[in-house]
Amino acid sequence: MKKRKYRKLLNEKKGDGSDTLYPTIIRTIVYIVFFGLISFFVYKSAMGALVYEQAYAKDIGLLLDKARLGTTITYDVSKGIGIAKENEVLASNIVHVNSDEGYVDVRLSSHGGYRYYFFTNYDVESRIDETTKKLTLIINEK
Amino acid sequence: MRKLKNRRGTELISIWELFVLLIIGGGIVIGVWLFYTANVDVIDGEVSLLYEKLALCLNENGYLNENYLNGSFDIMKECELNPKVIVKEGDFYFETYLTDIDANELSFGKFKGGNEGHGKDCVVITDSEVNAKNFAKCYTGREIVRYKIKDEMLEGYIVIKTASNQRGGKIPVV
Numbered sequence: 001m002k003k004r005k006y007r008k009l010l011n012e013k014k015g016d017g018s019d020t021l022y023p024t025i026i027r028t029i030v031y032i033v034f035f036g037l038i039s040f041f042v043y044k045s046a047m048g049a050l051v052y053e054q055a056y057a058k059d060i061g062l063l064l065d066k067a068r069l070g071t072t073i074t075y076d077v078s079k080g081i082g083i084a085k086e087n088e089v090l091a092s093n094i095v096h097v098n099s100d101e102g103y104v105d106v107r108l109s110s111h112g113g114y115r116y117y118f119f120t121n122y123d124v125e126s127r128i129d130e131t132t133k134k135l136t137l138i139i140n141e142k
Numbered sequence: 143m144r145k146l147k148n149r150r151g152t153e154l155i156s157i158w159e160l161f162v163l164l165i166i167g168g169g170i171v172i173g174v175w176l177f178y179t180a181n182v183d184v185i186d187g188e189v190s191l192l193y194e195k196l197a198l199c200l201n202e203n204g205y206l207n208e209n210y211l212n213g214s215f216d217i218m219k220e221c222e223l224n225p226k227v228i229v230k231e232g233d234f235y236f237e238t239y240l241t242d243i244d245a246n247e248l249s250f251g252k253f254k255g256g257n258e259g260h261g262k263d264c265v266v267i268t269d270s271e272v273n274a275k276n277f278a279k280c281y282t283g284r285e286i287v288r289y290k291i292k293d294e295m296l297e298g299y300i301v302i303k304t305a306s307n308q309r310g311g312k313i314p315v316v
């Protein structure tokens with residue numbers, strides 16, 4: 001009788017232990033997955049094309065507004081090239097400067113791009129060097 | 143309280159816990175989305191640059207641009223401004239006029255360009271000190287200059303007002 005009682009008690013204890021451990025593990029996994037997904041979303045948003053397209057277009061637009069005739073501007077676009085490669089956009093198609101209409105287009109994905117106007121009336125030559133990952137803007141007379 | 147249970151009937155995660163997680167997650171997603179899709183405002187810099195551009199071309203080392211008072215002065219050409227952007231796009235406005243040394247506006251030597259609606263916005267903002275969200279942003283400054291009228295060298299100010307309401311924008315998929 002004593003042996004039976006002891007075994008019964010042992011089995012119950014074993015059952016109780018796994019019952020408290022199992023939900024804790026599941027809960028921990030759910031939390032890790034949840035916060036992992038949130039972190040991934042935040043990272044993707046911060047490194048997304050939307051942010052860099054706008055930042056580059058406005059930066060380049062203001063640089064061209066400030067520039068004087070004969071200036072050569074070198075601008076780092078390494079992060080933009082990385083994002084464009086992920087989205088299968090050629091580096092040569094990232095920045096397009098239209099001197100006649102006076103705007104700069106930046107495209108880092110196939111989902112459109114961002115346009116910003118500059119008011120200076122110069123002929124702007126732009127090219128991207130893929131080895132140095134730099135954009136060169138040469139300001140010439142129209 | 144309803145609870146998600148495993149086969150043995152022990153609690154895994156409660157509905158309230160899931161609800162709290164969803165609220166936190168939704169809040170973070172909405173916050174991040176709003177933050178990264180927000181428009182970066184560079185208009186203050188832009189109006190200053192337009193002012194600087196005009197000031198550099200009209201004030202030549204303390205003397206007014208020698209062509210300014212000629213009847214045929216083309217401010218767009220002289221100051222290297224793109225008329226297609228300033229006039230057609232309608233996001234910019236500028237105004238220049240001469241004053242005497244006591245800041246009285248002269249009846250000649252006034253030039254305007256761009257969207258005059260922005261000029262009116264600037265007057266409203268200055269007069270009422272209202273901070274309107276979608277109004278153009280304005281900058282007004284003056285440069286002391288010397289200018290010649292009928293062989294007489296005078297001193298006064300060239301007043302330059304600039305405004306911009308350029309927000310930039312997405313371009314469609316090609």
